Amino acid sequence: MLGVPFIDRWLSNTFKPKTFDDAVDRLSYVTTATLLTFFSIMVSCKQYVGSAIQCWMPMEFKGGWEQYAEDYCFIQNTFFIPERSEIPGDVEDRQKAEIGYYQWVPIVLAIQAFMFYLPSWIWSSLYKQCGLDFPSVISEAEALRSSDSDTRKKGISKLVAFIEDILETRSKNEYGRFYCYRFGKGLGSMTSVLYICIKLMYLANVFIQFIILNKFLGNETFLWGFHTFADLYAGREWQDSGVFPRVTLCDFSVRKLANVHRYTVQCVLMINMFNEKIYLFIWFWFVFVLITTLVNTICTIWRLSIDSSRHNYIRSLLSGGQHNMKDERFPIGKFTNHGLKQDGVLLMRFIDDHAGAMVTKEICSSLFQNYLQNDPYARPVHHGHSTKSTSPGIEEGPHEHLYTPEKMGLMVPDYPIKQA
Structure with a gap:
Protein backbone atom coordinates (compact mmCIF):
# COMPACT_ATOMS: atom_id res chain seq x y z
CA MET A 1 0.00 0.00 0.00
CA LEU A 2 2.65 2.51 1.05
CA GLY A 3 5.51 1.09 -0.96
CA VAL A 4 7.53 0.57 2.23
CA PRO A 5 8.20 -3.18 2.69
CA PHE A 6 8.34 -3.15 6.48
CA ILE A 7 5.18 -1.06 6.91
CA ASP A 8 3.29 -2.96 4.21
CA ARG A 9 4.17 -6.28 5.85
CA TRP A 10 3.16 -4.99 9.28
CA LEU A 11 -0.20 -3.70 8.03
CA SER A 12 -0.99 -6.92 6.14
CA ASN A 13 -0.10 -9.11 9.14
CA THR A 14 -1.88 -6.93 11.70
CA PHE A 15 -5.15 -6.44 9.79
CA LYS A 16 -5.22 -9.90 8.25
CA PRO A 17 -8.72 -11.20 7.40
CA LYS A 18 -9.92 -14.21 9.40
CA THR A 19 -11.96 -17.19 8.29
CA PHE A 20 -14.50 -17.09 11.13
CA ASP A 21 -16.27 -13.81 10.38
CA ASP A 22 -18.33 -12.18 7.65
CA ALA A 23 -17.75 -9.38 5.14
CA VAL A 24 -19.15 -6.65 7.42
CA ASP A 25 -16.76 -7.66 10.20
CA ARG A 26 -13.87 -7.34 7.74
CA LEU A 27 -15.20 -3.93 6.68
CA SER A 28 -14.51 -2.71 10.23
CA TYR A 29 -11.36 -4.45 11.43
CA VAL A 30 -9.59 -4.74 8.05
CA THR A 31 -10.71 -1.99 5.67
CA THR A 32 -11.53 0.79 8.14
CA ALA A 33 -8.63 0.06 10.49
CA THR A 34 -6.20 0.00 7.55
CA LEU A 35 -7.55 3.29 6.18
CA LEU A 36 -7.20 5.03 9.53
CA THR A 37 -3.69 3.66 10.01
CA PHE A 38 -2.71 4.86 6.53
CA PHE A 39 -4.08 8.36 7.24
CA SER A 40 -2.25 8.44 10.57
CA ILE A 41 1.06 7.60 8.90
CA MET A 42 0.48 10.10 6.10
CA VAL A 43 -0.32 12.99 8.46
CA SER A 44 2.63 12.06 10.69
CA CYS A 45 5.01 12.27 7.73
CA LYS A 46 3.70 15.70 6.79
CA GLN A 47 3.61 16.94 10.36
CA TYR A 48 6.93 15.72 11.73
CA VAL A 49 9.05 15.41 8.59
CA GLY A 50 7.69 18.21 6.42
CA SER A 51 6.62 21.73 7.35
CA ALA A 52 3.34 21.69 9.24
CA ILE A 53 3.19 25.44 10.01
CA GLN A 54 4.72 28.65 8.68
CA CYS A 55 4.38 32.03 10.40
CA TRP A 56 4.82 35.63 9.27
CA MET A 57 7.36 37.27 11.61
CA PRO A 58 8.21 40.86 12.56
CA MET A 59 11.26 42.34 10.85
CA GLU A 60 13.23 42.28 14.11
CA PHE A 61 13.10 38.44 14.24
CA LYS A 62 16.29 36.97 12.83
CA GLY A 63 17.61 33.43 12.35
CA GLY A 64 16.70 31.17 15.21
CA TRP A 65 13.96 33.50 16.44
CA GLU A 66 11.75 32.62 13.47
CA GLN A 67 12.24 28.89 13.95
CA TYR A 68 11.55 29.24 17.68
CA ALA A 69 8.32 31.13 17.02
CA GLU A 70 7.05 28.55 14.53
CA ASP A 71 7.88 25.65 16.85
CA TYR A 72 6.20 27.41 19.75
CA CYS A 73 3.06 28.18 17.73
CA PHE A 74 2.81 24.60 16.52
CA ILE A 75 3.15 23.17 20.02
CA GLN A 76 0.96 25.82 21.61
CA ASN A 77 -2.59 26.20 20.34
CA THR A 78 -3.32 28.85 17.74
CA PHE A 79 -6.65 30.67 17.46
CA PHE A 80 -8.86 31.52 14.50
CA ILE A 81 -10.52 34.90 13.94
CA PRO A 82 -12.30 35.54 10.62
CA GLU A 83 -10.50 38.07 8.43
CA ARG A 84 -13.41 40.50 8.52
CA SER A 85 -13.59 40.42 12.31
CA GLU A 86 -11.48 42.44 14.69
CA ILE A 87 -8.91 40.61 16.78
CA PRO A 88 -10.14 40.70 20.42
CA GLY A 89 -7.86 42.40 22.90
CA ASP A 90 -8.93 40.23 25.85
CA VAL A 91 -6.76 37.14 26.34
CA GLU A 92 -9.75 35.05 27.45
CA ASP A 93 -11.62 35.83 24.22
CA ARG A 94 -8.60 34.67 22.25
CA GLN A 95 -8.40 31.47 24.26
CA LYS A 96 -12.04 30.69 23.46
CA ALA A 97 -11.17 30.79 19.75
CA GLU A 98 -8.22 28.43 20.10
CA ILE A 99 -7.91 25.28 17.98
CA GLY A 100 -5.59 22.56 19.21
CA TYR A 101 -6.64 19.36 17.48
CA TYR A 102 -4.13 19.47 14.63
CA GLN A 103 -1.20 18.41 16.84
CA TRP A 104 -3.02 15.23 17.89
CA VAL A 105 -4.47 14.09 14.55
CA PRO A 106 -1.97 11.21 13.97
CA ILE A 107 -2.35 9.86 17.50
CA VAL A 108 -6.15 10.04 17.49
CA LEU A 109 -6.34 8.35 14.09
CA ALA A 110 -4.10 5.53 15.37
CA ILE A 111 -6.33 5.12 18.46
CA GLN A 112 -9.43 4.99 16.26
CA ALA A 113 -7.82 2.33 14.07
CA PHE A 114 -7.10 0.23 17.16
CA MET A 115 -10.70 0.64 18.36
CA PHE A 116 -12.00 -0.75 15.06
CA TYR A 117 -9.62 -3.70 15.40
CA LEU A 118 -10.41 -4.36 19.08
CA PRO A 119 -13.68 -6.36 18.65
CA SER A 120 -11.94 -8.71 16.21
CA TRP A 121 -9.09 -9.24 18.67
CA ILE A 122 -11.55 -10.00 21.48
CA TRP A 123 -13.45 -12.44 19.23
CA SER A 124 -10.20 -14.20 18.23
CA SER A 125 -9.17 -14.48 21.87
CA LEU A 126 -12.45 -15.70 23.37
CA TYR A 127 -14.00 -18.02 20.79
CA LYS A 128 -11.34 -20.64 21.59
CA GLN A 129 -12.75 -20.91 25.10
CA CYS A 130 -16.01 -22.21 23.62
CA GLY A 131 -14.35 -25.36 22.29
CA LEU A 132 -15.08 -24.80 18.57
CA ASP A 133 -12.15 -24.86 16.18
CA PHE A 134 -13.70 -22.69 13.47
CA PRO A 135 -10.48 -21.94 11.52
CA SER A 136 -9.63 -25.62 11.03
CA VAL A 137 -13.12 -26.55 9.84
CA ILE A 138 -13.45 -23.62 7.46
CA SER A 139 -9.94 -24.05 6.06
CA GLU A 140 -10.60 -27.73 5.35
CA ALA A 141 -13.93 -26.87 3.73
CA GLU A 142 -12.26 -24.28 1.51
CA ALA A 143 -9.66 -26.85 0.44
CA LEU A 144 -12.39 -29.35 -0.49
CA ARG A 145 -13.97 -26.90 -2.91
CA SER A 146 -11.12 -27.36 -5.41
CA SER A 147 -10.36 -31.04 -4.68
CA ASP A 148 -10.95 -33.95 -7.04
CA SER A 149 -13.87 -36.35 -6.58
CA ASP A 150 -12.16 -39.05 -4.47
CA THR A 151 -10.31 -36.58 -2.25
CA ARG A 152 -13.53 -34.61 -1.80
CA LYS A 153 -15.49 -37.68 -0.64
CA LYS A 154 -12.87 -38.68 1.90
CA GLY A 155 -12.43 -35.11 3.08
CA ILE A 156 -16.18 -34.59 3.57
CA SER A 157 -16.43 -37.78 5.62
CA LYS A 158 -13.54 -36.81 7.89
CA LEU A 159 -14.72 -33.23 8.20
CA VAL A 160 -18.26 -34.31 9.14
CA ALA A 161 -16.88 -36.58 11.85
CA PHE A 162 -14.78 -33.74 13.22
CA ILE A 163 -17.73 -31.33 13.19
CA GLU A 164 -19.86 -33.87 15.09
CA ASP A 165 -17.17 -34.15 17.73
CA ILE A 166 -16.80 -30.41 18.29
CA LEU A 167 -20.56 -29.80 18.24
CA GLU A 168 -21.26 -32.74 20.58
CA THR A 169 -24.31 -33.74 18.57
CA ARG A 170 -25.15 -36.63 20.89
CA SER A 171 -24.94 -34.74 24.19
CA LYS A 172 -27.96 -35.14 26.48
CA ASN A 173 -26.94 -32.73 29.23
CA GLU A 174 -29.34 -30.84 31.42
CA TYR A 175 -29.52 -27.17 30.69
CA GLY A 176 -31.13 -23.90 31.55
CA ARG A 177 -32.93 -21.78 28.98
CA PHE A 178 -33.21 -18.06 28.29
CA TYR A 179 -35.56 -17.50 25.35
CA CYS A 180 -34.06 -19.55 22.49
CA TYR A 181 -30.61 -19.93 24.10
CA ARG A 182 -29.60 -22.88 26.26
CA PHE A 183 -26.87 -22.50 28.84
CA GLY A 184 -24.68 -25.34 29.99
CA LYS A 185 -21.57 -27.25 28.99
CA GLY A 186 -21.62 -28.41 25.38
CA LEU A 187 -25.12 -27.11 24.65
CA GLY A 188 -24.14 -25.22 21.53
CA SER A 189 -25.13 -21.61 22.19
CA MET A 190 -22.09 -20.08 23.90
CA THR A 191 -20.24 -19.21 20.67
CA SER A 192 -23.37 -17.75 19.11
CA VAL A 193 -24.02 -15.53 22.14
CA LEU A 194 -20.38 -14.41 22.07
CA TYR A 195 -20.58 -13.63 18.35
CA ILE A 196 -23.72 -11.54 18.83
CA CYS A 197 -21.95 -9.62 21.62
CA ILE A 198 -19.04 -8.98 19.24
CA LYS A 199 -21.49 -7.71 16.63
CA LEU A 200 -22.94 -5.31 19.20
CA MET A 201 -19.39 -4.18 20.03
CA TYR A 202 -18.77 -3.36 16.36
CA LEU A 203 -21.99 -1.34 16.32
CA ALA A 204 -21.25 0.48 19.58
CA ASN A 205 -17.73 1.24 18.35
CA VAL A 206 -19.03 3.17 15.33
CA PHE A 207 -21.29 5.29 17.57
CA ILE A 208 -18.33 6.00 19.87
CA GLN A 209 -16.25 6.96 16.84
CA PHE A 210 -18.74 9.69 15.94
CA ILE A 211 -18.60 11.02 19.50
CA ILE A 212 -14.79 11.06 19.44
CA LEU A 213 -14.74 12.79 16.08
CA ASN A 214 -17.16 15.53 17.13
CA LYS A 215 -15.50 16.15 20.48
CA PHE A 216 -12.06 16.14 18.94
CA LEU A 217 -12.95 18.70 16.28
CA GLY A 218 -15.00 20.81 18.68
CA ASN A 219 -18.34 20.30 16.94
CA GLU A 220 -21.61 19.84 18.76
CA THR A 221 -23.60 18.17 15.98
CA PHE A 222 -23.33 14.67 14.59
CA LEU A 223 -24.16 16.08 11.15
CA TRP A 224 -20.82 17.89 10.97
CA GLY A 225 -19.72 16.13 7.79
CA PHE A 226 -22.99 16.86 6.00
CA HIS A 227 -22.87 20.54 7.00
CA THR A 228 -19.23 20.86 5.93
CA PHE A 229 -19.96 19.26 2.57
CA ALA A 230 -22.96 21.58 2.12
CA ASP A 231 -20.74 24.60 2.89
CA LEU A 232 -18.15 23.50 0.34
CA TYR A 233 -20.84 22.84 -2.25
CA ALA A 234 -22.32 26.30 -1.65
CA GLY A 235 -18.87 27.92 -1.95
CA ARG A 236 -18.58 28.80 1.74
CA GLU A 237 -14.87 28.30 2.44
CA TRP A 238 -12.97 27.99 5.70
CA GLN A 239 -12.55 31.79 5.92
CA ASP A 240 -16.23 32.03 6.89
CA SER A 241 -17.02 28.61 8.37
CA GLY A 242 -13.88 28.27 10.50
CA VAL A 243 -13.71 24.52 9.76
CA PHE A 244 -10.07 23.48 9.41
CA PRO A 245 -8.77 27.06 8.96
CA ARG A 246 -5.54 27.49 7.01
CA VAL A 247 -4.60 30.91 8.45
CA THR A 248 -4.59 31.35 12.24
CA LEU A 249 -3.07 33.65 14.84
CA CYS A 250 -0.61 32.85 17.58
CA ASP A 251 0.35 34.70 20.78
CA PHE A 252 3.73 34.21 22.43
CA SER A 253 5.93 36.12 24.83
CA VAL A 254 9.67 36.79 24.76
CA ARG A 255 11.68 37.87 27.79
CA LYS A 256 14.27 40.56 27.18
CA LEU A 257 16.17 41.36 30.31
CA ALA A 258 13.54 42.39 32.86
CA ASN A 259 10.80 43.05 30.30
CA VAL A 260 8.31 40.67 28.72
CA HIS A 261 7.39 41.43 25.12
CA ARG A 262 4.16 39.94 23.78
CA TYR A 263 3.80 39.20 20.07
CA THR A 264 0.90 38.14 17.87
CA VAL A 265 1.90 36.52 14.59
CA GLN A 266 -0.10 35.17 11.67
CA CYS A 267 0.53 31.51 10.74
CA VAL A 268 -0.38 29.22 7.87
CA LEU A 269 -1.46 25.67 8.88
CA MET A 270 -0.71 23.71 5.73
CA ILE A 271 -1.52 20.50 7.57
CA ASN A 272 -5.19 21.51 7.73
CA MET A 273 -5.48 21.12 3.96
CA PHE A 274 -4.89 17.41 4.52
CA ASN A 275 -6.97 17.21 7.69
CA GLU A 276 -10.03 18.70 6.03
CA LYS A 277 -10.11 16.14 3.22
CA ILE A 278 -9.25 13.24 5.52
CA TYR A 279 -11.92 13.95 8.13
CA LEU A 280 -14.58 14.76 5.56
CA PHE A 281 -13.94 11.37 3.95
CA ILE A 282 -13.82 9.65 7.36
CA TRP A 283 -17.18 11.11 8.39
CA PHE A 284 -18.99 9.80 5.31
CA TRP A 285 -17.13 6.49 5.58
CA PHE A 286 -18.25 6.13 9.20
CA VAL A 287 -21.86 6.74 8.09
CA PHE A 288 -21.53 3.95 5.55
CA VAL A 289 -19.96 1.59 8.12
CA LEU A 290 -22.64 2.48 10.69
CA ILE A 291 -25.55 1.71 8.36
CA THR A 292 -23.95 -1.50 7.12
CA THR A 293 -23.06 -2.68 10.63
CA LEU A 294 -26.52 -1.87 11.99
CA VAL A 295 -28.29 -3.86 9.27
CA ASN A 296 -25.83 -6.74 9.58
CA THR A 297 -26.18 -6.88 13.38
CA ILE A 298 -29.98 -7.03 13.18
CA CYS A 299 -29.79 -9.77 10.54
CA THR A 300 -27.27 -11.77 12.58
CA ILE A 301 -29.42 -11.63 15.72
CA TRP A 302 -32.45 -12.65 13.68
CA ARG A 303 -30.64 -15.55 11.97
CA LEU A 304 -29.21 -16.99 15.18
CA SER A 305 -31.99 -16.22 17.68
CA ILE A 306 -35.23 -16.90 15.80
CA ASP A 307 -36.10 -20.58 15.41
CA SER A 308 -37.91 -20.17 12.10
CA SER A 309 -34.94 -18.37 10.54
CA ARG A 310 -32.51 -21.11 11.56
CA HIS A 311 -34.90 -23.85 10.41
CA ASN A 312 -35.44 -22.21 7.03
CA TYR A 313 -31.70 -21.84 6.47
CA ILE A 314 -30.98 -25.50 7.27
CA ARG A 315 -33.99 -26.53 5.17
CA SER A 316 -32.52 -24.60 2.23
CA LEU A 317 -29.23 -26.48 2.65
CA LEU A 318 -31.04 -29.83 2.71
CA SER A 319 -33.33 -29.02 -0.23
CA GLY A 320 -32.79 -30.34 -3.75
CA GLY A 321 -34.47 -33.73 -3.53
CA GLN A 322 -37.80 -34.91 -4.91
CA HIS A 323 -39.68 -34.47 -1.61
CA ASN A 324 -40.86 -31.18 -0.20
CA MET A 325 -38.62 -30.34 2.75
CA LYS A 326 -41.38 -28.16 4.20
CA ASP A 327 -43.36 -31.32 4.98
CA GLU A 328 -44.06 -31.30 8.71
CA ARG A 329 -43.05 -34.99 9.04
CA PHE A 330 -39.38 -34.17 8.49
CA PRO A 331 -37.50 -33.40 11.71
CA ILE A 332 -35.67 -30.33 10.40
CA GLY A 333 -36.45 -28.40 13.55
CA LYS A 334 -35.17 -31.13 15.87
CA PHE A 335 -31.99 -31.55 13.83
CA THR A 336 -31.41 -27.78 13.87
CA ASN A 337 -32.12 -27.32 17.58
CA HIS A 338 -30.62 -30.50 19.02
CA GLY A 339 -28.17 -31.65 16.35
CA LEU A 340 -26.52 -28.52 15.03
CA LYS A 341 -27.74 -26.11 17.71
CA GLN A 342 -27.06 -22.37 17.40
CA ASP A 343 -23.31 -22.83 17.13
CA GLY A 344 -23.68 -25.37 14.35
CA VAL A 345 -25.90 -23.04 12.35
CA LEU A 346 -23.30 -20.31 12.81
CA LEU A 347 -20.60 -22.69 11.60
CA MET A 348 -22.68 -23.61 8.52
CA ARG A 349 -23.01 -19.92 7.66
CA PHE A 350 -19.26 -19.38 7.96
CA ILE A 351 -18.60 -22.39 5.72
CA ASP A 352 -21.19 -21.13 3.24
CA ASP A 353 -19.56 -17.72 3.17
CA HIS A 354 -16.00 -18.99 2.64
CA ALA A 355 -16.28 -22.41 0.95
CA GLY A 356 -19.44 -22.01 -1.11
CA ALA A 357 -22.94 -23.43 -1.13
CA MET A 358 -22.13 -26.83 -2.67
CA VAL A 359 -19.62 -27.83 0.01
CA THR A 360 -21.96 -26.56 2.73
CA LYS A 361 -24.89 -28.56 1.34
CA GLU A 362 -22.84 -31.76 1.26
CA ILE A 363 -21.59 -31.27 4.81
CA CYS A 364 -25.05 -30.43 6.16
CA SER A 365 -26.63 -33.37 4.31
CA SER A 366 -24.08 -35.80 5.78
CA LEU A 367 -24.60 -34.38 9.27
CA PHE A 368 -28.36 -34.80 8.85
CA PRO A 376 -34.17 -42.82 13.63
CA TYR A 377 -37.34 -42.88 15.72
CA ALA A 378 -37.45 -39.19 16.50
CA ARG A 379 -41.08 -38.31 17.06
CA PRO A 380 -42.76 -37.45 13.76
CA VAL A 381 -45.54 -34.91 13.59
CA HIS A 382 -48.32 -36.61 11.59
CA HIS A 383 -52.00 -37.30 11.78
CA GLY A 384 -51.81 -41.11 11.80
CA HIS A 385 -51.97 -43.54 14.68
CA SER A 386 -48.87 -44.14 16.79
CA THR A 387 -48.18 -46.22 19.84
CA LYS A 388 -45.94 -45.60 22.77
CA SER A 389 -42.57 -47.27 22.86
CA THR A 390 -41.16 -48.95 25.92
CA SER A 391 -38.31 -46.45 25.78
CA PRO A 392 -39.18 -43.05 27.26
CA GLY A 393 -39.42 -40.24 24.75
CA ILE A 394 -39.59 -42.64 21.72
CA GLU A 395 -42.65 -43.11 19.54
CA GLU A 396 -43.29 -46.32 17.64
CA GLY A 397 -45.15 -46.35 14.39
CA PRO A 398 -45.31 -47.99 10.99
CA HIS A 399 -41.99 -48.69 9.34
CA GLU A 400 -42.66 -46.12 6.62
CA HIS A 401 -42.34 -43.36 9.20
CA LEU A 402 -38.63 -44.01 9.65
CA TYR A 403 -36.54 -41.08 8.49
CA THR A 404 -34.28 -42.60 5.87
CA PRO A 405 -32.31 -40.28 3.59
CA GLU A 406 -33.82 -41.84 0.46
CA LYS A 407 -37.35 -41.22 1.70
CA MET A 408 -36.57 -37.60 2.43
CA GLY A 409 -35.13 -36.87 -0.99
CA LEU A 410 -31.67 -35.97 0.33
CA MET A 411 -28.52 -35.98 -1.71
CA VAL A 412 -26.98 -39.30 -0.63
CA PRO A 413 -23.20 -39.38 -1.13
CA ASP A 414 -21.61 -42.68 -2.07
CA TYR A 415 -18.97 -42.59 0.67
CA PRO A 416 -19.29 -44.19 4.13
CA ILE A 417 -21.38 -42.46 6.77
CA LYS A 418 -20.18 -42.34 10.34
CA GLN A 419 -22.11 -44.71 12.55
CA ALA A 420 -23.10 -44.19 16.18
Missing part, protein backbone atom coordinates in the same frame (compact mmCIF):
# COMPACT_ATOMS: atom_id res chain seq x y z
CA GLN A 369 -28.06 -38.42 7.68
CA ASN A 370 -25.83 -39.27 10.64
CA TYR A 371 -28.31 -37.58 12.98
CA LEU A 372 -31.20 -39.65 11.56
CA GLN A 373 -29.25 -42.89 11.82
CA ASN A 374 -28.31 -42.16 15.43
CA ASP A 375 -31.92 -41.28 16.35
